[in-house]
Amino acid sequence: MLVVNDVIKNLTTEEELRILWIDRELNYCYVTDITNEKATPIRVNLKKIEEDLYNNIYSSAEDNFLARRLAGYKIKEKDIQIRDRAWLVIKKIVKEQPDIYEKKTRVILIKEATKEFGVSNKTIIKYLRKYWQRGQVINSLLPDYINCGNKGDIAYRNKTGRPREHGGGILITESIKEVFRKSINKYYLTKSKPSLTHAYEMMIKDYFKEGYIYTENKKKMILKDEKDIPSYRQFSYWYKKMYGLEDVIKKREGEAAYERNHRKLLGSTEYDSLGPGSLYQIDATPADIFLLNRFNKNWLVGKPTLYFVIDVFSRMITGFYISLNNASWISMATALQNAFSDKKEYCEKIGIEISNSDWPVKGLPSAIIGDRGELESGFADSLANGVGIEIHNNPPYRPDWKGIVEKLFHSSHELMRPLLPGYLHKGSDKRGSKDFRHEATLTLDDYIKVIVYFIKFYNHNHYMPNYERNEYMVKENVRPIPIELWNWGLKTYGNLRTLNKNLVDFYLLPTDIASITAEGIRFKSLLYSCELAIKENWFVKARKKRWKMKFSYDPRNMDVIFLHVTGQIEHETPYNVCTLLPHQEKYLNKSLGEINQLIEFEKETYNSFRYDKLTEKVNLFEQVEEIVKKATNLKKSEHDPSISKSKKITQLKSKRIDERNTRYVADSFEIENQTTRTLLQKKDNDKSNLVTQNETYSIIDLYTKQRMKKNDDR
Numbered sequence: 135m136l137v138v139n140d141v142i143k144n145l146t147t148e149e150e151l152r153i154l155w156i157d158r159e160l161n162y163c164y165v166t167d168i169t170n171e172k173a174t175p176i177r178v179n180l181k182k183i184e185e186d187l188y189n190n191i192y193s194s195a196e197d198n199f200l201a202r203r204l205a206g207y208k209i210k211e212k213d214i215q216i217r218d219r220a221w222l223v224i225k226k227i228v229k230e231q232p233d234i235y236e237k238k239t240r241v242i243l244i245k246e247a248t249k250e251f252g253v254s255n256k257t258i259i260k261y262l263r264k265y266w267q268r269g270q271v272i273n274s275l276l277p278d279y280i281n282c283g284n285k286g287d288i289a290y291r292n293k294t295g296r297p298r299e300h301g302g303g304i305l306i307t308e309s310i311k312e313v314f315r316k317s318i319n320k321y322y323l324t325k326s327k328p329s330l331t332h333a334y335e336m337m338i339k340d341y342f343k344e345g346y347i348y349t350e351n352k353k354k355m356i357l358k359d360e361k362d363i364p365s366y367r368q369f370s371y372w373y374k375k376m377y378g379l380e381d382v383i384k385k386r387e388g389e390a391a392y393e394r395n396h397r398k399l400l401g402s403t404e405y406d407s408l409g410p411g412s413l414y415q416i417d418a419t420p421a422d423i424f425l426l427n428r429f430n431k432n433w434l435v436g437k438p439t440l441y442f443v444i445d446v447f448s449r450m451i452t453g454f455y456i457s458l459n460n461a462s463w464i465s466m467a468t469a470l471q472n473a474f475s476d477k478k479e480y481c482e483k484i485g486i487e488i489s490n491s492d493w494p495v496k497g498l499p500s501a502i503i504g505d506r507g508e509l510e511s512g513f514a515d516s517l518a519n520g521v522g523i524e525i526h527n528n529p530p531y532r533p534d535w536k537g538i539v540e541k542l543f544h545s546s547h548e549l550m551r552p553l554l555p556g557y558l559h560k561g562s563d564k565r566g567s568k569d570f571r572h573e574a575t576l577t578l579d580d581y582i583k584v585i586v587y588f589i590k591f592y593n594h595n596h597y598m599p600n601y602e603r604n605e606y607m608v609k610e611n612v613r614p615i616p617i618e619l620w621n622w623g624l625k626t627y628g629n630l631r632t633l634n635k636n637l638v639d640f641y642l643l644p645t646d647i648a649s650i651t652a653e654g655i656r657f658k659s660l661l662y663s664c665e666l667a668i669k670e671n672w673f674v675k676a677r678k679k680r681w682k683m684k685f686s687y688d689p690r691n692m693d694v695i696f697l698h699v700t701g702q703i704e705h706e707t708p709y710n711v712c713t714l715l716p717h718q719e720k721y722l723n724k725s726l727g728e729i730n731q732l733i734e735f736e737k738e739t740y741n742s743f744r745y746d747k748l749t750e751k752v753n754l755f756e757q758v759e760e761i762v763k764k765a766t767n768l769k770k771s772e773h774d775p776s777i778s779k780s781k782k783i784t785q786l787k788s789k790r791i792d793e794r795n796t797r798y799v800a801d802s803f804e805i806e807n808q809t810t811r812t813l814l815q816k817k818d819n820d821k822s823n824l825v826t827q828n829e830t831y832s833i834i835d836l837y838t839k840q841r842m843k844k845n846d847d848r
Contacts, residue, residue, distance in 0.1 A: 136180070137497045138631040139270060141168065142187065143195040150195055154266055155232050156180065158625035164235040168267040175235040175266065197269065197634050213277050220261045220275040223251045227258075228265060250375065269633060271522030304364045306372065313341050314364075314372050322373075323385035334369045410623040411497060411630035413446040413526075416469060416504040417539040418461040422547055424556040424574040425458075425581060434574055438581060440546075441469035444538050445499070448619035449598060451542070451589045452495045456582050464689055466504070467642040474498055474638060484579070486586055493590060494620070497630030498638070501526055520641040521633060545596075546588055554584065593617050640696060640709055643686040648697070652677045654715050655697065657685070659733050662695055662712035685712070689726035 136142075140153045151165040154175055163180045167173040186192045227247055233239040244258045261275060268274030304310070317337035322330055342363045344356040357363065421440045427433035439461055443453035453473025459465055472480065477493035501524035518525050551557045556574030576584070593616045601614035612622045624630070646657065650672050654661035667673065686696040686709065696709040714721060721729055 136163070136184065136187075139197070139498075140632050141195040141197045142183065142192040144192055145190065151192075152197075152267065152269075154270070155235060157232070164232060166263075166266045171263075173263065173267065174237070177235070197632075209276065216277045217272065217275045220264075221272050223247055223253055223258060224261045224265060228262070228270075234262075269522070270631065271633070272519045304362060304368070306364065306368060310364060311372060311376075313337065314369060315376060317341075318373055318377065323377075323382065325386065325388070327386050330370060330373065331366065334366050337369070338363060409447050409626060410445055410450070410620050411447075411499045412501065414443050414452060414473065414499040414502045415446055415539050416441065416443045416466060416473075416502060417543075418465065418469075419540075419543045421456070421581070422551070422558040423554055423576070423581065424558075424571045426574050426577050428577040428579060434571060435578070438578060439465065440543070440585070441465060442539050442542055443469050443473040444542060445495075445616075445620065446503075446538065447623055448616050449538060449596065449601075450495060450593055450616040450620045452499075454585060454589065456578065456585060458578065463644055467644075470502070471639060471642055475635075481586060484582060484586070486583060488590065493593065494617075497632050498523060499630065500524060516641050516645070521638055522631070542592075545592070546585070550584065550588060554581075593620075636707065640686060640707070643688055643696065645684055645686050645698075647682050648685050648695070650676050650681050650683060655683075655685075655695075655712055657687075657695065658729070660692060660721055660729065661715045661718055663715055664697060664710050664712040666697075666699065666710045667712075685709075687726070692724060692726055692729055693722055 136153055136156065138153055138156060141150055142153075143150045148169070150168050152168050154164045154166055156163040158180065161180050162177055163183070164175045164177055165183075166175045183192065187194070224247070227234055227240075227243040230239070230243055234243060240262075244255055244262075247253070247258055248255055265274050314337070317333055317340065321328060321333035321336045338357065339355070342358050344358050347354050347356055418439055418441045420437050422437065424437060425435050427435050435458060438456050438458055441453075441455040441461075442451060444450070445452050453469050453471075453475075455465055455469035455472055457465055457468075473495065474497065476496050478488055478490055481488045481493075498521060503526040515525075517523055554576065556570060556576065558570050596616055598614040601619075603612065603614060606626070607619075607622065610622065612618050648655050648657040648662075650656075650667070652673050654663050654673065655667060656662075663673075684698040686698070693714055695712050697712050698708060699710045720732070724732070
């Protein structure tokens with residue numbers, strides 16, 4: 135089934151079309167040609183495209199454009215500013231779907247944006263085309279290698295707008311707007327809540343005085359001529375242009391007061407979304423069940439952490455994740471990955487067979503709302519900019535904003551509690567009550583399967599009598615059950631999008647900094663390498679000077695990391711896969727937590743060994759000193775003052791030979807058996823008989839004696 139952002143290719147014309155918006159009920163969609171520099175959205179028949187795909191006129195194409203471009207472009211701070219400026223200009227109008235895709239409406243919306251932001255029609259069209267053709271994410275607005283930047287503001291020479299009835303007029307330039315902004319921030323957006331008139335008058339005092347005069351010892355300020363001073367009407371007009379009501383209330387009364395007293399009260403959460411995939415909610419809770427180790431059923435592993443991802447419009451459970459880790463970004467990211475992916479494939483991996491219609495959820499939502507802690511991290515920014523998902527945090531003092539997920543946790547606990555051994559029952563914490571932990575029977579894998587079956591039941595059978603159905607749902611007899619609301623909403627609205635899976639997974643991962651060293655790409659005690667590093671001789675260059683690079687990683691398995699690469703035109707992705715070096719095999723198949731523990735253990739082992747090493751070292755010193763002491767005393771006792779120093783040097787070679795030859799016999803191997811023992815005994819007897827007759831010498835003894843005689847003759 136086609137979803138928003140899919141790319142299809144005409145096998146005859148090589149034309150590539152991106153799906154921008156789908157209306158399944160009326161059977162049409164809007165597409166744009168991503169290969170045409172002047173392309174605009176066009177409306178086409180959805181059924182015709184699906185038939186062409188079936189008949190091999192079109193084929194699904196892999197969308198790698200954004201990934202290649204991010205890899206081949208080194209993003210600078212200035213580029214981010216240009217991107218954010220472009221997004222500010224088109225942010226409102228791209229959400230006017232499907233009106234923005236029709237030329238007549240688009241002209242009106244562009245004209246309004248032109249007036250509001252002071253940019254030309256041509257510039258806005260350029261922004262829109264880049265956004266649509268390159269994946270409908272914020273990073274698609276990054277400037278290109280050439281023509282990046284803008285031509286600046288239009289140089290008006292005369293005052294625009296209605297002429298003033300009294301006095302002249304003043305041209306509102308960017309510098310004047312900046313004066314307005316500074317004055318409003320300083321004198322109006324404060325907790326003391328002064329009037330706008332007061333802010334205007336203080337601005338005139340600060341920026342539009344001519345000077346001072348002194349009369350009768352009194353100092354008096356002189357203002358500029360009236361025609362050179364902006365009017366209050368102008369000041370008020372630009373104040374309303376620059377600041378929204380919500381921003382003003384938050385500045386003057388505070389965030390908490392705004393959330394309590396001024397936020398929009400819509401009565402029900404489903405009206406915060408326009409259809410399936412418009413807004414997902416995510417939250418985590420410790421499940422009230424104790425589990426066993428999968429390898430040894432005698433070991434308790436405690437309570438797991440359960441994440442649910444819910445579609446606000448339909449209440450459909452779109453994803454989940456269960457682990458023994460505490461709530462964290464990587465756990466949340468895994469739950470989101472599950473929500474974005476094909477559920478049939480996932481269930482097959484865990485040994486459960488379902489059909490696509492049992493859990494028909496796949497694709498990216500437009501926005502996500504969740505806990506502030508995890509979603510306020512820097513990783514959420516990369517998800518928003520790289521994948522195009524808006525991130526909303528639950529504001530403080532407003533726990534009711536995530537009520538849907540919390541109700542779901544309650545429903546799952548109440549339904550599953552009587553069926554699962556090891557589940558904590560009400561009152562189990564009271565003194566004398568039964569300890570349900572000892573009844574634990576399931577492993578984490580078992581509990582995951584239980585939750586999958588619960589999700590399937592919930593999505594198809596959870597009837598919501600308080601759900602506010604609109605008139606079209608009532609007319610078409612759409613019951614307030616998640617699966618029916620989801621299917622009906624997809625036909626009517628179709629908010630789900632698709633994007634390159636590897637790119638999505640990449641942006642879901644946390645990031646850190648690695649050092650490029652002569653030994654490898656170092657992170658903590660881990661060393662990695664990659665083809666790019668070898669190709670460009672990074673490790674040779676690092677001998678002279680090290681440098682740092684950003685990388686992404688999955689803390690659950692550190693076998694590979696994903697080094698961020700920019701400026702590599704031929705590269706297909708904005709990352710390069712780096713693998714552990716062979717001699718780092720002790721870190722294979724281990725999580726970052728396990729590796730940190732191993733590193734800490736090695737440090738503790740070394741620290742505990744340092745004392746033992748010191749003890750053995752000082753003992754070594756004492757042993758060596760004892761040997762030296764004995765040798766020194768022996769040298770003194772045998773010292774012959776008649777042998778000069780020069781003679782000792784002259785005799786060195788001959789004495790060395792004598793010592794070596796003597797030690798040859800002493801160091802020779804002794805391999806004894808009965809025959810050698812008999813011969814040695816006979817030899818000893820012969821020697822004793824000869825002692826009384828003539829003195830005999832071995833060859834070595836004779837050789838040594840001859841050498842000594844020679845030296846004495848000298």
